Amino acid sequence: GEISLIGTKIILVPYRKEHVPKYHEWMQDPFLQEMTASEPLTLEEEYLNQQSWYEDDTKCTFIVLKKDDRMLIGDVNIFFNDSDDPTGTGELEVMIAESSYRGKGMGKEAVQLMMAYSLSTLKVRKYVVRISVKNVSSIQMFGGLGFQQVGDVNYFGEICMELVPDANYRSTLEGIHYEIKDCH
Numbered sequence: 223g224e225i226s227l228i229g230t231k232i233i234l235v236p237y238r239k240e241h242v243p244k245y246h247e248w249m250q251d252p253f254l255q256e257m258t259a260s261e262p263l264t265l266e267e268e269y270l271n272q273q274s275w276y277e278d279d280t281k282c283t284f285i286v287l288k289k290d291d292r293m294l295i296g297d298v299n300i301f302f303n304d305s306d307d308p309t310g311t312g313e314l315e316v317m318i319a320e321s322s323y324r325g326k327g328m329g330k331e332a333v334q335l336m337m338a339y340s341l342s343t344l345k346v347r348k349y350v351v352r353i354s355v356k357n358v359s360s361i362q363m364f365g366g367l368g369f370q371q372v373g374d375v376n377y378f379g380e381i382c383m384e385l386v387p388d389a390n391y392r393s394t395l396e397g398i399h400y401e402i403k404d405c406h
Contacts, residue, residue: 227284227335228401232328234284234298234335241285242272244294248319257357258317259378282340286318286332295320298332300340310347312340316360330363338398341387349385352376 227234237245246268248254255262263271275283280303286296296318303313314336318329340346353360355375361383368391369383376382387395 224404226403227339228403229289229331229335230399231289231326232295232331232335233287233289233292234332235287237272237275237283237285237297239269239272241294242268245272245285245297245319248296248317251319254317254319257354257360258315259354259380282336282344284332284336286316286328288323288328293320295323295328296332298329298336300336300344300346307348310345311350312344312346312348313350313352315351325359329360330367333363333367334395334398335400337387338395338400339402341392341395347386349387351383352380353383355379355381 224236226236243265246263246265249260249268250262254260275281281299281301283299284297285294286298287293288295296316298314298316300312300314302311314333316329316333316336318324318332337346337349349369351360351364351369353364355361356379361381364383367385369385372382372384374381385391
């Protein structure tokens, strides 16, 4: 039961083995490591990660493709690890790894597709993001989507932002046009 989500500028496809070499290449970039608070891994470790994410029911990981030429440009995830609210709180992450495609609304569309899909299918009630204070563009993007900062900067230099979609927000998300397609 794998699906892909087709938006206006992008397509979200499940993160599969064939995407790992590109993902690994992205994660060698010190800028991306800093923005995502990630340590560089070996290619073998990335394959193991991909496998564990793929099999993990609490994670939903998609690769972001440019719609016109299917170029891999990043990834978007939602995961459920709030033990107090195992299905109602979704933590979002997005990365547009290809620098020439940052600031073009593709990360925003990826997040909106993920939110629209998870709201209708997974019944998410609250969204959370944790962002490095250095990642100003991401903070601005999520702020523009209605997320509000909660609390202060944590030990890891990240801020937490939350959004609980009200009826208006929900209807906006429901109005986002996208297509769900089964993957074969």
